[in-house]
Amino acid sequence: MPIAPVFASYEHPFSTPACLDGVLEVIEAAPFVFAMRGDLGLAGLMALGADAGAVGTSSTVRNLWLPRKNSGSNRSRTILVPAAASWVPLTDLAEAVLEPRAGEPFRCDCPVCGDGGDVRDLLSVGAAIQREHSNAAAIALVRQIAAASDPVARWREVCERAADTYARFDTDGIMPASRPPMLDAWLTWLG
Ligand SMILES: [Zn+2]
Numbered sequence: 001m002p003i004a005p006v007f008a009s010y011e012h013p014f015s016t017p018a019c020l021d022g023v024l025e026v027i028e029a030a031p032f033v034f035a036m037r038g039d040l041g042l043a044g045l046m047a048l049g050a051d052a053g054a055v056g057t058s059s060t061v062r063n064l065w066l067p068r069k070n071s072g073s074n075r076s077r078t079i080l081v082p083a084a085a086s087w088v089p090l091t092d093l094a095e096a097v098l099e100p101r102a103g104e105p106f107r108c109d110c111p112v113c114g115d116g117g118d119v120r121d122l123l124s125v126g127a128a129i130q131r132e133h134s135n136a137a138a139i140a141l142v143r144q145i146a147a148a149s150d151p152v153a154r155w156r157e158v159c160e161r162a163a164d165t166y167a168r169f170d171t172d173g174i175m176p177a178s179r180p181p182m183l184d185a186w187l188t189w190l191g
Contacts, residue, residue, distance in 0.1 A: 003030075008064035014041050015181035017189040024048055037061055040085045041182055043142040043158070047151035055138045057131060059087065077127065080134035081119055082108050082141060084169075085162035086180050087134065094123055096175040105165045105174065110136040156190045159183055 005026055007013035014020055027033050027049045035042045035053040039062045042053035056062030059078055078087035083105045098106070108117045112133040122130050141158065148154035166179040 004036075006064055008066050010066050010068060012180065012182045013063050013065075014185055016185050020044075020185055020189045037063060039063060039087070039182070040138060040141060040158075041186065043145040044155045044186055046142065046146050047148075047155040053142065055135070055142065057135055062087075077130070078134075079119060079122060079130050080137045081106065081165075082110075082137050083161060083165040084177070085141070085158050085183065088177055090123065090130075092175050092177050093120060096120060098172075098174050105168055108133065108137055110140055112136050152190070155186075159186045159190065163187060 007019065007023060009015065009019075014023065023045060027045065033045075033050040033052075035045045035050045037056045038045070038053055039055065042050070042055060046053050076089035076091040078089050079093060080086070081088045081093075093106075096106070106119045108119050109115055110117070110133055112129060113119065113121070119133070122133055145151050145154045145158065162183055163179065166177065166183070169175050169177045
């Protein structure tokens with residue numbers, strides 16, 4: 001009989017290495033694991049042995065956040081920034097300062113953005129196309145990790161690159177984005 005454990009928290013449910021230990025226990029014990037409603041962390045879960053996964057297409061269907069007073073009322077729409085392995089609020093992206101085409105942190109080669117595309121170009125398109133980009137880029141990233149000869153090593157590279165991207169956002173004053181605790185948890189857990 002299928003069993004569906006739900007990981008929920010006031011913060012990101014996988015925001016500490018201990019949370020990742022717990023989910024790994026589930027992955028190791030179950031004969032088949034389908035990780036649903038995830039963000040890019042599910043690429044990590046698949047690298048560690050989950051059989052399949054589904055990335056949530058909007059923040060309301062990615063992970064389960066416990067209800068809190070006044071939460072979510074002023075959340076901006078988000079868009080996936082592949083180099084940061086995270087969805088970044090459009091309001092932050094609109095304030096990003098960086099020479100237009102020296103934009104390695106904003107590069108995206110998904111089918112929507114095209115070769116050498118830049119996610120900031122999506123600020124001027126509609127929400128449906130922004131979502132299409134986020135979905136295409138997320139799927140491409142997860143597939144790349146799943147197909148790697150060493151998926152855990154590839155996932156570690158993705159997390160390290162994302163940490164570098166956030167460091168660059170901060171030290172180069174590119175934009176005010178804070179590094180998600182989920183990323184720190186993975187980096188600590190992967191060692
Ligand atoms: Zn894209």
